[in-house]
Amino acid sequence: MAHSPIRAQLPRERDTIAAPATPAGRSALAVLRLSGPDALTILRNVFAPVRAERPWTPWRMRSGWIVGECGEPLDRALAVWMAAPTTHTGEDTAEISCHGSPIIVEKALRACVRQGARLADPGEFTRRAFLNGKISLAEAEAVCDMITAETETALETARRQLAGELSVRISAIREGALDALAEIEAHLDFAEEDIAPCDFNRLADSLDGCSEEVDALLAHSERGRRLRDGARIVAVGRVNVGKSSIFNSLIGMERAISTPHPGTTRDSIEARIDLRGFPVDLVDTAGIRPAADEIEAMGIERAKREIERADLLLWVIDGSVAPNREDYQVFRLVMDLQGLLIVNKSDLPESEQTGAFLHSIRQEAGEGSAWRLSPVRVSAKTRQGIGELEERIAQALGGAGGGPETSALVSNARHAAALESARRRLGDAGQSLRRAGEAELAAVDLRGAIQEFDGILGIDVGDEVLDRIFSRFCIGK
Numbered sequence: 001m002a003h004s005p006i007r008a009q010l011p012r013e014r015d016t017i018a019a020p021a022t023p024a025g026r027s028a029l030a031v032l033r034l035s036g037p038d039a040l041t042i043l044r045n046v047f048a049p050v051r052a053e054r055p056w057t058p059w060r061m062r063s064g065w066i067v068g069e070c071g072e073p074l075d076r077a078l079a080v081w082m083a084a085p086t087t088h089t090g091e092d093t094a095e096i097s098c099h100g101s102p103i104i105v106e107k108a109l110r111a112c113v114r115q116g117a118r119l120a121d122p123g124e125f126t127r128r129a130f131l132n133g134k135i136s137l138a139e140a141e142a143v144c145d146m147i148t149a150e151t152e153t154a155l156e157t158a159r160r161q162l163a164g165e166l167s168v169r170i171s172a173i174r175e176g177a178l179d180a181l182a183e184i185e186a187h188l189d190f191a192e193e194d195i196a197p198c199d200f201n202r203l204a205d206s207l208d209g210c211s212e213e214v215d216a217l218l219a220h221s222e223r224g225r226r227l228r229d230g231a232r233i234v235a236v237g238r239v240n241v242g243k244s245s246i247f248n249s250l251i252g253m254e255r256a257i258s259t260p261h262p263g264t265t266r267d268s269i270e271a272r273i274d275l276r277g278f279p280v281d282l283v284d285t286a287g288i289r290p291a292a293d294e295i296e297a298m299g300i301e302r303a304k305r306e307i308e309r310a311d312l313l314l315w316v317i318d319g320s321v322a323p324n325r326e327d328y329q330v331f332r333l334v335m336d337l338q339g340l341l342i343v344n345k346s347d348l349p350e351s352e353q354t355g356a357f358l359h360s361i362r363q364e365a366g367e368g369s370a371w372r373l374s375p376v377r378v379s380a381k382t383r384q385g386i387g388e389l390e391e392r393i394a395q396a397l398g399g400a401g402g403g404p405e406t407s408a409l410v411s412n413a414r415h416a417a418a419l420e421s422a423r424r425r426l427g428d429a430g431q432s433l434r435r436a437g438e439a440e441l442a443a444v445d446l447r448g449a450i451q452e453f454d455g456i457l458g459i460d461v462g463d464e465v466l467d468r469i470f471s472r473f474c475i476g477k
């Protein structure tokens, strides 16, 4: 490949980048993108419009031929160029829609590189959009989340973030904090002079207001995180209680073998499902009991490992028979973890001992333990209670049945951590103000809180943070 002179001279942020915007592999169409000051020049050199005599007009699609590195025609295609600054990246941009053959895409890309383009890094188009002030950092991150969203709800959360809802709310809180900081600094700078005294209590009240806004955003952040990153949910219990049957009911197909023979499931089985908007990895495991043979023993070992990895356990007991010591053995394994207790086979009369067992579990589970909550009664056979089980799982993952309209805007761990820290510092600033006299301390904390908001919005963030964020993107985004 020819080494381009343009590439050697320009700083990375100002050269022209190129990449396919569509995934590798065969498809009806593929799109190639260019962004940077030479987008039009390069486009002119790699694309020959059918009506060559006409000038290039921005935003007007043209039909023509892509021309390869050696001037050979590659593909009949459509091309458009868009003029800075009102483009996605804020730079001159060009797009070529060609036929979706990996060979055509590769050759067209080579032709662009020969003409002076550089292959884009992952996320570089979006990074430029951010650096050129087209989108905030939170919005840029939402682009990545949109592409990787696995459920409709996750997509909706990312879409709202892309629309700027989170940025707008955080900017408003930041403004409030900035106003307070300005007043405190004026007081500190001009304390000697004859200006109106600063009402610290009023300022502290307004900071409380900011903290509450942050709280409201954080209240749904766990839900947001789960919507984005999903959860691993593992069904456990002794043999024959109906774990595999419940697993099948939840995934909506007969995936795991279920038979009346205790010890049917020998290996862990996993399925990815959309559970009320949460991308969930659901795992069925071997029943826990003293193993009958080596294979079963290995299966039980795997089940125990799965218990440790789970975000949420579904501990299943059979309500129609008397619980036994194996059920207690399972309880010992799960007692300190998060989960839901499921009493299965509710289509059959409940054993007289089940109530006593549930009572003893509630007694033994510590204060605040998940196992103190009421169990869910289901019948995997008739599907009775499965809807309620799904609802309880969704609740456990962070918030009841709310649809995408609930304000689960904070889905990103980076944002959540910054908001937690901002809330702490706003609180500290408020306290310092109430103790009057400590205006300087309050100013330090307020500046810290504002810095956290800046970090989310992308004001004054360093390259290191940007590298970390944009490296998660795919090339061409």
Ligand SMILES: Nc1nc2c(ncn2[C@@H]2O[C@H](COP(=O)(O)OP(=O)(O)OP(=O)(O)O)[C@@H](O)[C@H]2O)c(=O)[nH]1
Pocket: 237, 238, 239, 240, 241, 242, 243, 244, 245, 246, 257, 258, 259, 260, 261, 262, 263, 264, 265, 266, 285, 286, 287, 288, 344, 345, 346, 347, 348, 378, 379, 380, 381, 382
């Ligand atoms: N009546 C009734 N039978 C059920 C129900 N759920 C499961 N069963 C039956 O209970 C037996 C065991 O079900 P499985 O789903 O294989 O139980 P498991 O916990 O996965 O068992 P192992 O894999 O052996 O540990 C099967 O005969 C199922 O048909 C239920 O809700 N009601």
Ligand SMILES: [Mg+2]
Pocket: 243, 244, 245, 256, 257, 258, 264, 265, 284, 285, 286, 287
């Ligand atoms: Mg099973």
